[in-house]
Amino acid sequence: MSEQGGSGMKPGNGGKGAKAQGTQGGAGKQPPATSEPRGRDEGRHERPESRVPGRGVRAGWGRYLVAPRPVGLMGGGVPPIEAAALFALLEEDPDVEPLAQVRPSRSRGLGAIAEPHLACPPVAVVAMPDERAHALAANPQVVVEIDQPLSYTPTPSVGGGAGTTVSVMDPALAVVLEEPGHFTLQVKGSDGEAVRGAHVWTIGTGATAHGVTGPDGRVTLTLSADTPDTVQAVCVRPVGGYWPLRTGCPRPTGDSGEAVVEVQALSETFEGFPGRAVSGWGVQAMRLHQIPPTYRGHGIRIALLDSGVNTAHPDLKDTVRNGHDFTGTGNGTWGVDLTGRGTWCAGIIAAADNRTGITGIAAEAELHALKLFPGGHVSDLLQAVDYCVANNIDVAQLSLAYEAPSQLVAWKLLDAHAAGITVIAPAGDTPGPLTHPAALPGVLAVGAIAHTGTCPANSPLAAVQPPWPGPYSAPFTPTGPGVDLVAPGAAVITTGLGDGYTPADGTAIAAAHVTGLAALLLAHHDHLRTQAVPRTPARADLVHTLLRTACRPLPGADPARIGAGIADAPTALGIPTTWEQDYRSEHLYAAAGVFPRG
Numbered sequence: 001m002s003e004q005g006g007s008g009m010k011p012g013n014g015g016k017g018a019k020a021q022g023t024q025g026g027a028g029k030q031p032p033a034t035s036e037p038r039g040r041d042e043g044r045h046e047r048p049e050s051r052v053p054g055r056g057v058r059a060g061w062g063r064y065l066v067a068p069r070p071v072g073l074m075g076g077g078v079p080p081i082e083a084a085a086l087f088a089l090l091e092e093d094p095d096v097e098p099l100a101q102v103r104p105s106r107s108r109g110l111g112a113i114a115e116p117h118l119a120c121p122p123v124a125v126v127a128m129p130d131e132r133a134h135a136l137a138a139n140p141q142v143v144v145e146i147d148q149p150l151s152y153t154p155t156p157s158v159g160g161g162a163g164t165t166v167s168v169m170d171p172a173l174a175v176v177l178e179e180p181g182h183f184t185l186q187v188k189g190s191d192g193e194a195v196r197g198a199h200v201w202t203i204g205t206g207a208t209a210h211g212v213t214g215p216d217g218r219v220t221l222t223l224s225a226d227t228p229d230t231v232q233a234v235c236v237r238p239v240g241g242y243w244p245l246r247t248g249c250p251r252p253t254g255d256s257g258e259a260v261v262e263v264q265a266l267s268e269t270f271e272g273f274p275g276r277a278v279s280g281w282g283v284q285a286m287r288l289h290q291i292p293p294t295y296r297g298h299g300i301r302i303a304l305l306d307s308g309v310n311t312a313h314p315d316l317k318d319t320v321r322n323g324h325d326f327t328g329t330g331n332g333t334w335g336v337d338l339t340g341r342g343t344w345c346a347g348i349i350a351a352a353d354n355r356t357g358i359t360g361i362a363a364e365a366e367l368h369a370l371k372l373f374p375g376g377h378v379s380d381l382l383q384a385v386d387y388c389v390a391n392n393i394d395v396a397q398l399s400l401a402y403e404a405p406s407q408l409v410a411w412k413l414l415d416a417h418a419a420g421i422t423v424i425a426p427a428g429d430t431p432g433p434l435t436h437p438a439a440l441p442g443v444l445a446v447g448a449i450a451h452t453g454t455c456p457a458n459s460p461l462a463a464v465q466p467p468w469p470g471p472y473s474a475p476f477t478p479t480g481p482g483v484d485l486v487a488p489g490a491a492v493i494t495t496g497l498g499d500g501y502t503p504a505d506g507t508a509i510a511a512a513h514v515t516g517l518a519a520l521l522l523a524h525h526d527h528l529r530t531q532a533v534p535r536t537p538a539r540a541d542l543v544h545t546l547l548r549t550a551c552r553p554l555p556g557a558d559p560a561r562i563g564a565g566i567a568d569a570p571t572a573l574g575i576p577t578t579w580e581q582d583y584r585s586e587h588l589y590a591a592a593g594v595f596p597r598g
Contacts, residue, residue: 240500282488297362347495361516420535448489
């Protein structure tokens with residue numbers, strides 16, 4: 001590619017005379033997005049020979065997104081460049097390695113009718129030296145962004161039990177021992193069972209260590225910068241069936257030289273669970289138990305952009321039948337969840353009503369699992385949003401974050417809004433500003449609330465709950481501003497990995513409650529039923545308005561952290577009830593830690 005003016009790009013001529021794109025699949029021909037778990041070439045062109053293990057790029061190079069700047073945003077006298085011409089120039093540039101192209105398809109889906117003029121242009125995913133990217137970004141005809149990795153948001157400071165806070169050492173400052181120490185721990189349940197597969201962390205004065213318990217509930221951790229005497233706290237998170245635990249460092253007992261910790265079984269908190277179905281405190285807090293039992297979200301399509309869903313779970317195997325794996329890591333498809341968080345959210349939204357375990361808020365909705373983590377990038381998020389438009393998704397929950405603002409994601413979500421999709425995102429799991437994309441206009445940002453008396457005294461959340469009874473802002477929810485509303489997001493019982501259940505925390509859990517309620521609005525509200533209301537931006541705006549205006553306040557809470565307040569289901573659906581009386585009875589349930597099914 002010739003260079004001009006240091007920008008590394010000749011001014012475009014509208015694409016005339018540009019050579020055909022050299023990527024596989026042919027220029028301009030896109031297969032429609034589908035619900036089948038097909039390969040990563042779906043909806044984009046890609047050169048497999050350009051990929052490297054781990055989706056990395058050569059040393060000194062970075063992954064970038066390059067797109068033609070929309071005509072309406074061009075400066076005076078600067079000619080636009082068409083995507084075909086831009087991508088051809090990128091192919092010719094010896095300092096640029098094209099990896100893929102993200103081209104939305106409007107051959108399927110109501111999005112073709114809702115918005116023929118897209119806000120987000122086609123995007124090329126390339127690898128190139130950082131200096132080359134900086135030069136290219138100086139050209140006013142193009143938009144250049146880093147193809148950021150997707151992640152979950154940072155967690156708050158770690159507590160050490162008994163209300164203490166443990167500071168974690170910067171690894172760059174850690175003094176590593178020449179001979180690492182070892183710490184052996186056995187995790188037992190209050191039911192006497194060894195707890196296998198539990199994640200265990202030790203937090204010391206020098207570093208943290210992590211391990212997973214074996215079949216006998218034992219794990220030996222390597223302490224690279226600590227001795228057993230300098231370990232300050234132990235955190236245990238079972239995969240399912242038990243409450244998490246955070247405690248001070250347990251000391252070895254007997255002659256075995258190993259410490260033993262006990263985690264409380266969920267069956268002791270909820271009698272007969274999971275054989276007897278129960279409703280969590282979140283159902284009561286949002287008064288979901290007061291809506292008619294026929295309100296199940298039938299006919300509504302929901303997309304969960306997260307880590308996939310454990311479709312082998314008995315509560316999800318018949319309710320989550322559609323999805324796509326956008327990660328391309330070779331670690332399975334959308335029906336395999338490597339982190340568990342997608343499965344947590346899926347259970348809250350759409351777990352089957354089979355009279356055991358839990359029941360989802362919109363149990364009869366059609367849930368699509370769009371896998372973006374681990375290993376996904378912003379380019380994959382762009383493709384996943386295109387999937388939502390092409391597959392007529394009604395509600396999309398974006399449960400992933402990226403570090404820096406992205407104009408391309410903002411434009412892509414404008415296209416989703418134009419297609420009438422209600423977009424919901426967790427505000428983030430750090431007590432600071434909102435994360436992206438929750439901070440974007442048109443995205444309903446959901447913060448989390450917790451409730452006293454809903455978890456055992458030795459659980460992590462119990463150490464930081466206030467002395468007064470009732471709901472309160474979860475310690476990890478952002479301080480705002482920008483939070484639209486809040487929902488239950490701590491000590492919520494939901495589906496887990498394997499075939500069991502687990503307590504879950506996070507603003508994604510809160511967002512799942514709101515996503516389920518949004519599905520009920522679209523299926524059952526008189527002014528929003530899909531059969532009567534076209535898929536337009538006004539439709540999505542009305543869902544947002546109904547959810548925000550139906551909230552009730554949280555007394556004493558910082559308005560910046562809770563927005564409009566707690567989402568209230570009967571009010572949003574237009575079902576008249578007296579919530580003040582039920583709100584008082586909710587406190588009685590909280591004191592017992594058990595919330596019977598309504």
